[in-house]
């Protein structure tokens with residue numbers, strides 16, 4: 001379905017795409033909160049399908065089974081009492097499992113399958129609800145919301161992204177090395193950027209922001225300026 005015929009074509013959309021560790025998740029959540037808009041974490045959908053496929057011991061090369069699994073997997077988002085976003089997969093809180101490197105790598109692998117991507121397309125577009133939507137992912141500005149009025153592509157050096165991820169995981173008590181994370185990030189970027197369908201790349205009309213060395217607040221302010229000018 002063309003985006004113009006999709007639900008709520010008049011509702012404002014801001015797309016925030018970029019590689020893993022570029023700060024997309026943090027920035028997108030803050031921007032959505034400041035604007036009072038809805039937030040779509042599209043990566044969580046791919047991770048949820050990957051985790052559900054793992055629960056059913058599906059072979060990641062069995063495309064037909066993965067497509068059935070994509071259609072059958074229910075994904076719910078809700079805030080915990082502490083305001084932390086939680087993700088429910090088939091009714092089970094799978095937030096911590098979703099955030100693991102294993103789930104990320106499996107999500108990246110299944111995300112290269114065109115039928116899995118198209119099975120998730122309308123589900124993502126359904127998040128476009130008033131008063132607006134901030135959509136975070138890899139192909140939000142290129143494929144899912146190509147006519148979005150505001151498009152951002154965040155980047156950061158692979159080293160800085162590995163370091164950010166290292167800090168996040170260390171805070172959670174997960175034992176990893178920066179070198180190992182860097183290798184995983186470079187491998188995942190290559191897979192996401194080189195796949196045939198919806199590869200990771202900025203939309204031609206996206207504003208590219210390199211977040212290396214920038215404080216979160218600085219990036220948030222720059223992104224908000226795109227919606228309402230520098231005086232917001």
Ligand code: DC
Pocket residue numbers: 020042043044046047104107108111112136137138139140188192
């Ligand atoms: O943003 P993330 O790290 O949670 O995403 C996990 C994987 O899902 C990522 O490596 C590629 C895939 N993905 C995608 O292909 N398209 C999206 N819009 C979001 C994520």
